[in-house]
Amino acid sequence: QVQLVESGGGLVGPGGSLRLSCAASGTRFGDYYMTWIRRAPGKGMEWIAYVGSSNSYTNYADSVEGRFTISRDDARNSVFLQMNNLRGEDSAVYYCAGADWSVTAALESWGQGTLVTVSS
C-alpha cells in the first residue's frame, strides 16, 4: 500500500481556482491508478477523476469535466488536481485514493482529506 497526504485546500471565491496535491510514500507509487474523490457536508462520496500510471489515461466525472484536471508526477510521488471555475457545489472534503490494478480496481489507500470551501 501507499500512504497518502493531501494538501492545498482552503477558502476560495466562486469562479476561483485551487490546486490540490497528494503526496505518496511507499513503494510502487507508479503502479497505482490515482483518483480524487470528494464528500460534501451531509452528502455522499463522489468520484471526481483518475489518472493511470505514467499519465497514460485520465477520466473525469461529468460534474467536473472541463473545469478540473488531474495529473501526476511519479518522480515526486505526487498527484495533483487543478480546479478552475469553482462553484459552491464544489465545496467538500477532497480525498486522494489509489488502486493497484494488478490486484484490484478497489481504492485500497486513502488520505485524510483536505477541505475546500467555495464561498464569497
Place this chain on the structure above:
Amino acid sequence: QSALIQPVSVSGSPGHSVTMSCTGTSSDVGAYNHVSWYQHHPGEAPKLIIYDVTKRPSGVSDRFSASKSGNTASLTISGLQSEDEADYFCNSYTKSSTYVFGTGTKVTV
C-alpha cells in the same frame, strides 16, 4: 453517472447483524466484479473493507461479508460492535471506465 442506490440508514443491537443493499445497473454493478465497500467515520480516512465483491483486505474483520446478485450488491455486518457505527459506501467500476459510489448508508448500533 447516477449514484448507486443504498438505504439511508440501518440499525441493529450489539451482537446482532445488519445487511445493506447497493443497487446499480448492468453498466456498473452488474457489469464486472469490481464492487467494493468502504467504511467512513467522518473526519477520518475512508477504509476499504470489501473488494472484488466478496474479498476482505488483510486486517479487516471477518464480521464483514458481502455478495452480489445481478445488479445488486449487499454488505452484511455480523456481531455488531459500537465501532461499526459509521457511514458505509459501495462503489463500482463502470463500463464507461469511471467509478460510481453508492448514496451511502448510516449504520447505527
